[in-house]
Amino acid sequence: xxxxxxxxxxxxxxxxxxxxxxxxxxxxxxxxxxxxxxxxxxxxxxxxxxxxxxxxxxxxxxxxxxxxxxxxxxxxxxxxxxxxxxxxxxxxxxx
Amino acid sequence: xxxxxxxxxxxxxxxxxxxxxxxxxxxxxxxxxxxxxxxxxxxxxxxxxxxxxxxxxxxxxxxxxxxxxxxxxxxxxxxxxxxxxxxxxxxxxxxxxxxxxxxxxxxxxxxxxxxxxxxxxxxxxxxxxxxxxxxxxxxxxxxxxxxxxxxxxxxxxxxxxxxxxxxxxxxxxxxxxxxxxxxxxxxxxxxxxxxxxxxxxxxxxxxxxxxxxxxxxxxxxxxxxxxxxxxxxxxxxxxxxxxxxxxxxxxxxxxxxxxxxxxxxxxxxxxxxxxxxxxxxxxxxxxxxxxxxxxxxxxxxxxxxxxxxxxxxxxxxxxxxxxxxxxxxxxxxxxxxxxxxxxxxxxxxxxxxxxxxxxxxxxxxxxxxxxxxxxxxxxxxxxxxxxxxxxxxxxxxxxxxxxxxxxxxxxxxxxxxxxxxxxxxxxxxxxxxxxxxxxxxxxxxxxxxxxxxxxxxxxxxxxxxxxxxxxxxxxxxxxxxxxxxxxxxxxxxxxxxxxxxxxxxxxxxxxxxxxxxxxxxxxxxxxxxxxxxxxxxxxxxxxxxxxxxxxxxxxxxxxxxxxxxxxxxxxxxxxxxxxxxxx
Numbered sequence: 001x002x003x004x005x006x007x008x009x010x011x012x013x014x015x016x017x018x019x020x021x022x023x024x025x026x027x028x029x030x031x032x033x034x035x036x037x038x039x040x041x042x043x044x045x046x047x048x049x050x051x052x053x054x055x056x057x058x059x060x061x062x063x064x065x066x067x068x069x070x071x072x073x074x075x076x077x078x079x080x081x082x083x084x085x086x087x088x089x090x091x092x093x094x095x
Numbered sequence: 096x097x098x099x100x101x102x103x104x105x106x107x108x109x110x111x112x113x114x115x116x117x118x119x120x121x122x123x124x125x126x127x128x129x130x131x132x133x134x135x136x137x138x139x140x141x142x143x144x145x146x147x148x149x150x151x152x153x154x155x156x157x158x159x160x161x162x163x164x165x166x167x168x169x170x171x172x173x174x175x176x177x178x179x180x181x182x183x184x185x186x187x188x189x190x191x192x193x194x195x196x197x198x199x200x201x202x203x204x205x206x207x208x209x210x211x212x213x214x215x216x217x218x219x220x221x222x223x224x225x226x227x228x229x230x231x232x233x234x235x236x237x238x239x240x241x242x243x244x245x246x247x248x249x250x251x252x253x254x255x256x257x258x259x260x261x262x263x264x265x266x267x268x269x270x271x272x273x274x275x276x277x278x279x280x281x282x283x284x285x286x287x288x289x290x291x292x293x294x295x296x297x298x299x300x301x302x303x304x305x306x307x308x309x310x311x312x313x314x315x316x317x318x319x320x321x322x323x324x325x326x327x328x329x330x331x332x333x334x335x336x337x338x339x340x341x342x343x344x345x346x347x348x349x350x351x352x353x354x355x356x357x358x359x360x361x362x363x364x365x366x367x368x369x370x371x372x373x374x375x376x377x378x379x380x381x382x383x384x385x386x387x388x389x390x391x392x393x394x395x396x397x398x399x400x401x402x403x404x405x406x407x408x409x410x411x412x413x414x415x416x417x418x419x420x421x422x423x424x425x426x427x428x429x430x431x432x433x434x435x436x437x438x439x440x441x442x443x444x445x446x447x448x449x450x451x452x453x454x455x456x457x458x459x460x461x462x463x464x465x466x467x468x469x470x471x472x473x474x475x476x477x478x479x480x481x482x483x484x485x486x487x488x489x490x491x492x493x494x495x496x497x498x499x500x501x502x503x504x505x506x507x508x509x510x511x512x513x514x515x516x517x518x519x520x521x522x523x524x525x526x527x528x529x530x531x532x533x534x535x536x537x538x539x540x541x542x543x544x545x546x547x548x549x550x551x552x553x554x555x556x557x558x559x560x561x562x563x564x565x566x567x568x569x570x571x572x573x574x575x576x577x578x579x580x581x582x583x584x585x586x587x588x589x590x591x592x593x594x595x596x597x598x599x600x601x602x603x604x605x606x607x608x609x610x611x612x613x614x615x616x617x618x619x620x621x622x623x624x625x626x627x628x629x630x631x632x633x634x635x636x637x638x639x640x641x642x643x644x645x646x647x648x649x650x651x652x653x654x655x656x657x658x659x660x661x662x663x664x665x666x667x668x669x670x671x672x673x674x675x676x677x678x
Contacts, residue, residue: 061191089201
């Protein structure tokens with residue numbers, strides 16, 4: 001059930017994945033599906049391959065992959081897993 | 096990455112001295128060790144300690160904290176004095192792998208990313224060792240045994256590929272419950288189990304190596320303590336008893352006791368003083384300590400449940416002065432409570448003090464305070480192990496032990512009596528309304544010793560030993576002995592006087608005899624003179640008679656007949672003469 005966007009600024013999401021690990025591939029696919037069906041079109045999504053940029057992941061305090069961060073609006077929300085549980089993801093994103 | 100030290104040794108030191116001894120050098124290099132234990136066993140400290148030891152030996156390490164805040168772990172470890180706070184992130188890196196409670200789990204995850212991050216860090220600082228502390232916290236989130244197993248294997252493979260020496264800590268309850276983490280134990284090359292028990296209200300930590308691939312190890316349980324320096328393991332020491340033995344004798348501090356022992360205690364021997372409360376066990380300990388200090392030997396006096404100052408004061412009352420030696424630093428008094436820490440912890444503490452202070456003589460008063468507790472615990476031989484350690488250092492040790500009788504269970508249970516080389520038993524002899532202290536030497540290995548009972552008397556002048564009287568099969572002590580002594584003394588004086596009298600009498604008799612002899616001598620002299628005089632008189636009168644007769648003849652103009660003729664016809668002429676004379 002799509003809902004109206006309340007925040008004035010677009011949502012900013014960042015997904016950390018680890019190369020071609022099965023969970024990472026699944027997470028990318030799951031997230032894209034969720035975004036298409038449930039999120040307004042003006043959201044920002046960045047996918048970071050941790051294997052290529054470990055320093056950035058360290059700075060963001062990433063422990064496991066995949067990890068999804070909602071950087072905006074604050075507070076930062078963190079979701080771990082392959083995002084197969086869409087309802088949990090939406091709950092975390094405040095949808 | 097290539098590890099240059101790989102070929103040098105198959106083991107890495109943990110910096111935990113006792114543990115390296117048990118495990119034949121340390122943990123397997125480039126392999127995974129599993130540390131299993133319940134809460135508060137010291138898993139984290141053990142892991143961190145070996146990591147710090149590594150980073151000191153130019154083997155940087157990474158600590159992955161799944162359970163505790165990394166900053167908190169460092170803060171806790173500062174007190175151990177490893178200098179952890181000063182270590183740069185290049186030597187010791189903490190990776191905070193905790194997930195905050197706000198994190199939402201939406202589907203399966205894996206550690207691919209984390210291991211990639213760690214790989215980057217390991218390569219950056221050139222780490223050789225890594226610790227995964229509390230990984231079950233993270234893996235538990237997976238809520239899928241198969242997935243958990245998969246991630247564990249992922250870590251193992253990663254460790255092997257990275258050629259890192261790894262330590263993974265694991266909570267023991269999951270083992271007890273037959274949890275799926277069991278496979279961790281099969282996977283690891285080395286498994287160390289830590290245990291924390293409370294027995295009779297006293298805590299006992301212990302450590303056991305349960306598995307060590309490709310290496311010999313001691314699988315026994317060893318006492319482990321969390322001390323001010325970190326984890327400490329007390330190894331049992333070599334099973335074969337090889338000690339240097341000394342012929343040197345050192346004084347017990349009591350001259351007569353030395354005499355009874357044929358010269359004193361052997362250097363490096365173990366002396367046990369047993370006895371009921373108040374039988375002056377501590378006093379003998381004090382005497383020994385004082386005499387050791389007088390010889391200039393460093394001495395450690397360990398007391399339980401009695402403060403050092405109190406002991407010094409009490410011993411002063413019997414003329415034993417410890418305070419000056421305490422001031423000069425020769426004597427170290429260590430007083431502790433029996434119940435504060437576990438018996439293992441106490442022995443470990445003593446171990447540490449002995450190592451630091453390096454005494455030549457040690458007094459433990461009372462040893463039974465430790466051993467009775469040890470008796471109940473899993474570490475029965477902790478006490479023996481400590482004594483063994485002292486013996487190897489050639490330290491002469493005097494233990495006191497609270498025993499009511501020689502056959503008491505405690506003595507056999509704690510087996511100190513078998514370890515003791517010299518066993519002196521003090522007892523009370525209650526007699527005639529008083530109690531007196533009696534000292535006997537139960538045994539003394541390798542020396543001739545007295546079998547006599549002695550009375551031990553304490554006074555402000557000091558401690559002394561007195562022969563006891565044995566009368567009608569009873570040992571007399573105290574007043575009874577004193578009375579006996581007094582009557583003996585009186586009897587002696589009486590005998591002396593009697594002798595004197597007799598001597599005087601004899602002298603008189605002798606003088607009398609001498610005087611009598613003098614009288615007799617004088618009498619004899621007188622008689623002799625008398626006799627001589629008598630014969631003189633007789634001779635003189637005879638010759639005068641002749642002369643008178645001749646004069647008479649001449650006057651009468653008698654025939655001048657020759658003397659011979661006259662004599663032959665003497666009969667008739669004198670008759671005639673007498674006829675004539677008779678006219």
